[in-house]
Amino acid sequence: MLKIKNLKAGVEENQILKGLNLTVKAGEIHAIMGPNGSGKSTLSAVIAGNENYEVEEGSIEFEDEDLLDLSPEERAHKGVFLSFQYPVEIPGISVSNFIKTSINERRKALGIEKLSTPDLLKLMREKMELLSIKKGYLSRNMNEGFSGGEKKRNEIFQMAMLSPKLSILDETDSGLDIDALRIVANGVNKLKSKDNATIIITHYQRLLDYITPDYVHVLYNGRIIKSGSKELAHELESKGYDWITKEADKEWA
């Protein structure tokens, strides 16, 4: 589904990703872990098409199509979803209005008829239940005055509403208490199918206690330096990152 080859990207003259390779197939869950500053958030931003980042080399293919040529909204229309580490507040726009717009924009792009308001509300109610979201929430303004947990839950709610093919969860677990973490993880698990894929970007393995990844990758200094099964995450949790990063440093030196 997703093929990233030798990706080099960064901000202005500062190269952050230094030749990253990653392949994700439908039905898989990948966890990308790594110490702070290793390039995790840059990766998610580049996949989603944030124009603040420049791609210098390499390619990203999504369902055999070059993703780098597409605008952020076109990537979304194709089924790429990014759960933001810091979801943006949009005062003045209600959650329901926002979601309605994004669903219908996608439908427009795909040539499907707009979703009617009753159908939309029905769908929303369904997905709200899945994520234990209370009713008044829909009329609140996008992320305005939301707690950290509410913002993250809102991200997963949108993911549920948009049913993307590839979901990237960027530090979705940060700032969540244990109950919220469980709800979010539960939502992700229920939305999982053989047709979609998930990339979980995280610093800790906490979230991985609830969502079992098929693969775990360690990102360091802009490259994936180790890949393995979920056991790798446990190993990282107990031993920290030093043992692998030192090796990598030696190799590059």
Added chain:
Amino acid sequence: MSEKKQLSEDILLEEVTSAEYKYGFTTKIESDTIPKGLTEKVVRTISAKKNEPDWMLDYRLNAYNAWLKMDEPDWANVEYEKPNYQDVIYYSAPKQKPVLDSLDDLDPEMKKTFDKLGISIDEQNRLANVAVDIVMDSVSVATSFKKTLAEKGIIFCSISDAIKNHPKLVKKYLSSVVPVRDNFFSALNSAVFSDGSFCYIPKGVKCPMELSTYFRINEAGTGQFERTLLIADEGSQVSYLEGCTAPMRDENQLHAAVVELVALDNADIKYSTVQNWYPGDKNGKGGVFNFVTKRGICHKNAKISWTQVETGSAVTWKYPSCILKGDNSIGEFFSVAVTNNLQQADTGTKMIHLGKNTKSTIIAKGISAGKSNGNYRGLVSISKGATNSRNFSQCDSLLMGDKCGSHTFPYIEVRNKSSQVEHEATTSKVGEDQIFYCNQRGIGTEAAIALIVNGYCKDVLNQLPMEFAVEAQKLLEISLEGSVG
């Protein structure tokens, strides 16, 4: 508020408002003074006394004629009795040997003056790396470190010397930033300025020391009209300081200076002022009228940074400004303005964005005490061609006591869609909860206020060169004596 605290604040206020001016002595030196009043003849006399070339005399006469047709501005939020311009002495120079071989030859009385002011002009004993030019009344009397600077090709001298020795530079840049007709006071200054500092930093030279001018009005009834012209050639760098004091006199003294800065491509000028002219007594008698025009122009990638600590003068009218002409140029303005007793200040800046990607920052902190009034007045203008420009302004006012006033008049004009301007202003008093918090930690109310005011001004004081930051901090203490220390 408890009665006790109220009492201590009252005492504090009393102390604050009755603090004495420490620089209020006069120096007994013989002066060469011309009679009062301004006529064409006076302009000619000044020019003649300074042995000026004809082009300079023409420049002055042109300015004088322009001034005659202009009116004194009254849009500032200050009230004062307009000076009688025929009652001012336009030229007064200390009578001393016309040319000094070394600073040791300085008039001993004058030397004493500088000792009292805490300015050492003895090159051997200098603790700080600062070259000083001293302007007393109207004339530059001493410039230190000339040789060291000359080795780098830096010219640092009185403007009179510059007119004689570097006429090409003066001709090219004088009034290029502040036109003669810019305003009433700039025209007046152009007609009668008697001295001031001139500085030229050659291409690519980083000035190895701080340059400094110290201004002092001494003679009674004299106006001081100094002129400063600073040119930083391509890729050069300089930090310049000026300080000013005056004796205590019952009548108002007039100070109408013009400062012009030229930052050519990639040059960087930092201009710091600690202004401490005599503010008048606590009943508002006497004090200096400080009507100053300061402006700099930035060419490509150049930067001008103004820092000012304004504690003196009875009335201040002053807006150090930046014309950001070149693409990617940067203008900054950092200001602390303290008014006490019956002082009035109307000060601020203008940031004129003309070039692309130009940036400006304005941090203005006002502190008003006693029965004084402080005004911030500023203009941020972003022209159509100044695409992708940025301005951030923050203007805060602190009020001490219920008899003072603090006012903010920002003008913001934006003419393109890719630029961003952010302006914030707040007015507040020292918080009771802050004082209580300090009290609880064993810090007395007085010390607490000192602490808070200092913290409040920190963003600006941090901009000053080390040597001046200490002086400025002391000055704040004196201006708000009893509350800061």
Added chain:
Amino acid sequence: MGLINEIKNYSDKKNLSADKRSALDNFLENGFPTIKDEEWRYTSLKKTISGKYSINAVGRDVTKKEVEKHSLGLKHKIILVDGFLISKPEIKNISISAYSEFISNTNEALEKLNYSLAKNGYTISVHANTTIEEPIEILFFNTVENNFIQYRNIITVGDNSQVKFIEKIQNIDCDNVFVNSFTHINCESNSKLEFNKIQNNTPNSSLIDTVDVFQKKDSVSNINTLIFGGKFIRNNLNFEQNGTNAESNMNGISVLNKNQLADNHTFVDHKSPNCRSNEMYKGVYLEKSKGVFNGKIMVREDSQKIDAFQSNNTLLLSEDATINSKPQLEIYADDVKCSHGCTIGQLDKEALFYMRSRGIGKEEAQAILTYAFASEAINNITINKVAMLAKKLLINKLDVDLDHNI
């Protein structure tokens, strides 16, 4: 100049009272303000007053259908045509009548002009201890092309009373009408007023609208100004707080395009201690439009414990649009919390990316964010129909595909 001469001719023919004559002479001494006048430095009346006008001319009747078309459909409607009161609701404890002469002691040239020439407008008095639940709609219709017309209105909200108004000026079968409106509002003790102004007149209309609000203790006044239509609009909104614990709130939206100009001048005079004021003005400027904001907060000596907050946020969305903003604080008391913030800029790039990553196209995302930006100032409108109308006008003018019902 055109209009000045018309005014002279008109007044020569009329038998003005001595007071009005002197007010007019006072006006004529300097004429209309020019850009040399500090309060008008960014707003030139030159074009507006160079046109040819009749003065206070009267035209035709307005049909029921026309009223319906331009009304919000509220129960209580006051209808004025070319300034004349032609219809009013019967509401218990509230008296509504046509123009009545009153003096206002301001020094404004345009108020003097209004005073000397005005013959039309409304007089509303809400008696003490009265709460009017249903908002009252005030509709001014103009029917004469090239007319210069004065409205002069007075509202008194009695002790402990509450009332809400919506005011709208609408040209019918005419476009170039220049209205000089003056409204004097007294808010008595513990009263509560909401006054909504919908300024969405025809493309060549000009308006100078002055509202002076005088507030006594414990009163609350909320004035909302929504600007969408008209060529030239100058609003002067002044509050004078003459009692403790008074509160003045104002919200404004200007969404302009083409060659529209809107100038919002607000002034809050905190003359009593323990009072509050809140101000939020949002401007969106498209095409060649021009915005001016001048907000002044004055805290008088001994008016301690004042909380005054002001914000003016602007989006410039076209190369040819301009904004001039002048927020001012004049503070003469120390125990106050006053602040003003002013931003001028573009849409938040992060928010734009966020929306695009959800599949919303760039242009649509921009329009939605612009809508969101402006609609913040609508949130303080308590009359649902007005808030809905405002949102609808916003959506139409910004051409966004949003459903304002959800």
